[in-house]
Amino acid sequence: MFLKQNHLGYRLFAVLVLCSVGLFWWRDHAALGGVRAFATDVTGSLYQIAGTPARLWDGLGEFWVSRTALQEQVRRLEQENLVIKGQTQRLAAIMAENARYRALLNSAALVANEVMVAEIIGVTPDPSRHILMLDKGRSDGVTAGLPILGADGLMGQVIAVGENHSQALLITDLTHAVPIQINRNGVRGIAEGAGDLNTLIVRHIAATTDIKVGDLLVTSGLARRFPQGYPVAKVISVELAPGEAFATVHAAPLAALDKGKHVLVAGSDKPSLVVDTAQ
């Protein structure tokens, strides 16, 4: 009995030392990079296993879908595709025009980004975190820090990469902040996550700043993490308290952060679907 108690003491000491070192070294220490990548792949595989029943159920639903419904869908998608293609044609001309204007202003042309489609294979079980697990990793050209886009705007960024899986942090997470500017007048700010899927807090906006409800916030390209010009959020409230130096500004993210199955990873090296907008 006494022997066993002693044993517990030694083991506990070893575990405490191990965990304390891990607590401070895990996130950033260079020597643990390989371990982190391996851990991301292991967790990704666990997410895959947990998602299998839902996938099978979806697959069954697709299997039994009727021929007319499929034909209907193909027709609708073809029309949508045509419309989008038409718009893209104009976009190419406008991009070229924009590049010429920027050249006149002596500033660098915007870099055309390549995007890749990734599937969301899971959402973190911890509701106080906003993290997605994606099915693309280093072998697909994903690296840490790449922006994640939804159909309507910026969703977040990649924070951990394994060989075949990666983790993405959403812009609404408590630990996330994105440098933004107001599309209307170029006023810069920082939009922080609040731990709520529908709210961003725009920090340090002086009370006299020209900002209105309904203003579109786009990435400013500062801090060099996110490329310039991706739509992020729309301002939903501006409160000016008398005597306060800063206004309390709330914004709603444009991207549907809790819906959909796919996201775009922008700026990857090896895109599986290239959308070259600078033709």
Add this chain to the structure above:
Amino acid sequence: MIAQPANGRWVIWLTLLGAVVLHLVPLSENLRWWRPDFPLLVLFYWVLALPYRIGVFSAALVGAVVGLLEGGPPSAVALGAVAATVIILITYQRLRLFTPLQQSIMMALLLAFAYVLERWLEGFVGVAQSDIRFLFPAVTSAFCWPLVRGLLRGLRRYYEVT
């Protein structure tokens, strides 16, 4: 007791793996706050039933895996699980004699203790959300404890896990 050879260790790890996978099942936004913490419940059961087999190292491993899955610092979750496990290791003889209700309450308290420690450590190395809802799973887990205990006890006796 210490000299007893291990038997059916795979049952322990398989149930822990099952609990971890169950932890990942998608829930709606409102229900997510109430998700019972099956990985820690299953871990607590095995510590309580086989304290000479499952101890602080296993607890750290389970905690680290859960931490990785949740995307937080794995060591913080691991230390929370280890702290609760130490309490069980010291008091298991008394815990085993508790009535099911007393045991459920004890499990809620142990989980709450683990969560609070985890949050504190998270705040230590980053940002931790100040939202009291992080304690909700302790309550739902307490309701799930009799079920987990009954199921795992059946498995332990059937496969003679020692």
